[in-house]
Amino acid sequence: MRNLILLTLLSILCIIHTAHAQLPPRQWALKYGGSDVDIPFSIKFTTDGGTVVAGYTDSNDGDVSAQPNRDYWDLWITKLDKCGIIQWERSFGGTGYESARDVLQTADGGYMILGETNSTDGGVIAGFGGTKDIWLLKLSAAGNLEWQKRYGGTGLDIGNHIQSTSDGGFLIAATTSSNDGDIRGNHSTGTYTDGALIKINATGTLQWSKCFGGSKNEELFDIEIINGTTFVAGFTNSVDGDIPPDQKNYDAWLLAIDQNGNKVISKIYGGSQNDVAYCMTRGADGSLTLAGYTTSTDGDVSGAKGSQDYWVINVSQKGKLNWQKVLGGTDAEYAKTIITDSDSSYIIGGVSYSDDGDISNPLGEGDFWTVKLSPSGNMLWEKSWGGSDNDHLRFIIHNPAEAEYYLAGDSDSGDGDFSNSQGDADFAIIKLKIPKPITSDSVVCDINSYVPFQDTLRDACGYDSAIVTYQPVIIKGPFDGIRTADTIFAGQSVTLHSNGNGTVVWSSHTSLSCSACTDPVASPVVTTVYTATNYLPGGCRLSGNFTVVVLKDAMVHVPTAFTPNGDGLNDYFGPIGKVPDGYRLRVFNRNGEVVFNSSVMNQKWNGTYQGQLQPSSVFIYLIDYNDIQHKPHQQKGTLVLIR
Numbered sequence: 001m002r003n004l005i006l007l008t009l010l011s012i013l014c015i016i017h018t019a020h021a022q023l024p025p026r027q028w029a030l031k032y033g034g035s036d037v038d039i040p041f042s043i044k045f046t047t048d049g050g051t052v053v054a055g056y057t058d059s060n061d062g063d064v065s066a067q068p069n070r071d072y073w074d075l076w077i078t079k080l081d082k083c084g085i086i087q088w089e090r091s092f093g094g095t096g097y098e099s100a101r102d103v104l105q106t107a108d109g110g111y112m113i114l115g116e117t118n119s120t121d122g123g124v125i126a127g128f129g130g131t132k133d134i135w136l137l138k139l140s141a142a143g144n145l146e147w148q149k150r151y152g153g154t155g156l157d158i159g160n161h162i163q164s165t166s167d168g169g170f171l172i173a174a175t176t177s178s179n180d181g182d183i184r185g186n187h188s189t190g191t192y193t194d195g196a197l198i199k200i201n202a203t204g205t206l207q208w209s210k211c212f213g214g215s216k217n218e219e220l221f222d223i224e225i226i227n228g229t230t231f232v233a234g235f236t237n238s239v240d241g242d243i244p245p246d247q248k249n250y251d252a253w254l255l256a257i258d259q260n261g262n263k264v265i266s267k268i269y270g271g272s273q274n275d276v277a278y279c280m281t282r283g284a285d286g287s288l289t290l291a292g293y294t295t296s297t298d299g300d301v302s303g304a305k306g307s308q309d310y311w312v313i314n315v316s317q318k319g320k321l322n323w324q325k326v327l328g329g330t331d332a333e334y335a336k337t338i339i340t341d342s343d344s345s346y347i348i349g350g351v352s353y354s355d356d357g358d359i360s361n362p363l364g365e366g367d368f369w370t371v372k373l374s375p376s377g378n379m380l381w382e383k384s385w386g387g388s389d390n391d392h393l394r395f396i397i398h399n400p401a402e403a404e405y406y407l408a409g410d411s412d413s414g415d416g417d418f419s420n421s422q423g424d425a426d427f428a429i430i431k432l433k434i435p436k437p438i439t440s441d442s443v444v445c446d447i448n449s450y451v452p453f454q455d456t457l458r459d460a461c462g463y464d465s466a467i468v469t470y471q472p473v474i475i476k477g478p479f480d481g482i483r484t485a486d487t488i489f490a491g492q493s494v495t496l497h498s499n500g501n502g503t504v505v506w507s508s509h510t511s512l513s514c515s516a517c518t519d520p521v522a523s524p525v526v527t528t529v530y531t532a533t534n535y536l537p538g539g540c541r542l543s544g545n546f547t548v549v550v551l552k553d554a555m556v557h558v559p560t561a562f563t564p565n566g567d568g569l570n571d572y573f574g575p576i577g578k579v580p581d582g583y584r585l586r587v588f589n590r591n592g593e594v595v596f597n598s599s600v601m602n603q604k605w606n607g608t609y610q611g612q613l614q615p616s617s618v619f620i621y622l623i624d625y626n627d628i629q630h631k632p633h634q635q636k637g638t639l640v641l642i643r
Contacts, residue, residue, distance in 0.1 A: 138204065
């Protein structure tokens with residue numbers, strides 16, 4: 001039996017250990033949208049267990065509410081429950097272009113939506129010119145617009161990422177070519193862009209904005225805040241301003257600022273061609289891992305697979321490059337999203353157009369491509385998702401408590417993982433979940449006939465949620481590990497306890513309150529032996545006896561010696577038996593001093609007085625008690641303490 005249980009425990013530990021290393025199975029894959037183009041850029045968990053997805057729509061049908069002024073893109077938000085069912089959807093915009101680039105849930109249960117607009121009608125507040133401005137919408141928990149803000153200048157301004165801050169406000173990573181309005185200190189001119197950081201309070205009031213970059217193009221896409229330092233990832237094309245002069249072409253860029261918006265670190269990574277960081281995650285060791293793409297084959301880049309590959313770099317908080325990894329095939333790949341998994345590894349997602357190299361099972365023209373890397377950058381697994389047409393993965397989120405993952409992107413496919421195509425490109429969401437390993441006891445009669453088995457439990461949506469592994473536990477006797485006797489006085493009752501792991505039934509007796517219960521009350525008039533049986537559905541059983549001794553009067557037996565040497569045998573002195581009430585024990589030494597005094601019968605003397613061990617000697621005891629008729633009695637005598 002011990003060997004079988006050990007093997008079962010080892011298998012359970014194996015399930016737990018490999019749960020994080022394995023590829024999470026798909027629960028469901030669904031598409032949302034209308035007959036035109038619908039593109040998501042961000043997905044986030046919500047406090048009710050569902051998700052919210054943000055992007056843009058060009059549709060006026062299907063899942064998208066029709067808007068008469070939708071000449072171009074409108075910002076589109078969909079709220080999904082945990083089964084992927086739309087709870088509500090909202091679109092906002094005018095006759096120009098709008099999209100949502102990021103979304104997060106606020107403390108009041110509502111949502112902050114970050115994006116862009118160049119409209120001045122359709123309910124969109126006025127901006128700074130004919131070009132795009134950063135657009136921020138605050139929605140209620142039900143998706144209704146509460147307020148909106150517009151930030152930027154007369155140039156091009158796009159909000160890429162919004163991050164909550166410890167003071168209850170928000171920080172926005174943006175791209176800008178403006179140098180007026182809300183934007184100051186742009187390093188570039190004309191159509192070139194700087195990366196911008198904009199700090200706002202909880203109600204959207206601008207607190208400060210700062211531009212970072214050089215005379216050419218920079219963009220900032222993702223934010224991590226660690227111990228008051230804000231790290232921002234993007235790319236740069238400059239060799240001046242905030243950018244190190246050794247930049248080659250387009251390089252991945254890591255910027256760090258302090259709490260006042262002052263630059264702390266500006267580091268670039270890459271080779272002689274194009275290298276971009278779109279996303280970033282904090283590692284379990286405090287390092288930063290950035291992901292994007294590379295077309296370089298030199299400098300910081302090694303191991304190129306094709307024309308354009310995933311590029312993943314791990315750096316310290318001081319910007320030191322720890323390791324880099326190039327992933328892909330002979331065609332083009334680019335990574336758009338990265339998370340740190342529960343086992344400290346990294347999952348990277350994006351799009352792949354290759355059918356060779358690191359891609360083992362391509363599905364169509366472009367696929368969602370997910371790759372898991374160890375904390376040191378070694379590939380653990382990779383997987384393509386989608387169908388026969390174009391599928392672009394743009395965002396991954398992870399809920400460690402539920403071991404579930406959501407992939408969000410757009411899809412043209414109506415086959416493979418996606419069967420409910422709405423039209424052109426649609427919001428495409430895939431939910432992955434590792435079923436939780438659960439262990440449960442399975443009581444058996446004969447350990448040799450036990451056959452190990454597992455069971456799969458489904459969640460409220462009908463998908464696999466947990467895997468139950470049953471471990472064998474041999475049937476117990478009804479009193480295993482608990483007392484099997486008790487003493488009462490005539491006329492008293494006592495509750496009998498059992499400890500079986502099946503169904504316990506007591507043999508019928510007139511003095512029992514019930515027989516088909518686990519803990520009956522016994523009221524015997526004479527000493528009685530009761531029998532209980534532990535049954536299993538298969539028919540096996542184990543029985544045991546419980547004895548209730550009925551006393552007609554007090555019973556006191558006093559030993560004459562004890563040996564308090566700590567060997568567990570005869571270490572305490574006190575009477576054995578049972579008295580109704582009035583009990584008191586006193587022990588005297590030869591000088592007449594009371595060395596022990598107790599009014600509780602099971603509290604006995606351990607051979608010490610005032611914390612000191614008493615020597616081997618003769619002591620006198622005096623016991624007082626009342627009998628069942630409340631008549632007082634006294635017993636006295638001598639005892640020997642032996643050391």
